Amino acid sequence: AQTVTQSQPEMSVQEAETVTLSCTYDTSESDYYLFWYKQPPSRQMILVIRQEAYKQQNATENRFSVNFQKAAKSFSLKISDSQLGDAAMYFCAYRSGNNNDMRFGAGTRLTVKP
């Protein structure tokens, strides 16, 4: 079974600075997708960024970018110019291309200091 590991339970960043959240995963599949979701206090899951495993180019979405290292099975999220509204739980997720199951990591709570 696929597993997703987030080794940082909590992270803190100063407003306007850059922070990187780590994620590793374990799989034997070749077809899969990786995601970062944000869960604010409202608990609504918000998609931050998505990466297809077959794409070598790292995905970017405005201030959010990933460092996808397929061989190392690593998928870190970089948040640039951090804003107060970025404070939330961040979950890394793996979705199989075969059965569509999505598995989540344990999450990283990000605090943004003004």
Added chain:
Amino acid sequence: GAVVSQHPSWVICKSGTSVKIECRSLDFQATTMFWYRQFPKQSLMLMATSNEGSKATYEQGVEKDKFLINHASLTLSTLTVTSAHPEDSSFYICSASRQGAVEKLFFGSGTQLSVL
């Protein structure tokens, strides 16, 4: 964008009663819907996967007779917690994938269940 509506957003019930949670895809047909459970300060744990018109596939350790899932149409899936007990109190979240874009998941806003 695709919208998934989950209802109710919160519910309080007495121990022993049953509670039904609805998950609707409002502007797309959902080939597959997923039900997750989230305890405070923890991650989302997949409970079951349901495909329209077929029986749900439950994750190991999830009691299918306790958590009844029905996916009767391409826009509606329901989760019924039967004979609820205090330990069933949790945050339940549904999600749906759209035909032709199965790599994307759209989440409902969740249901907080409190069993007294």
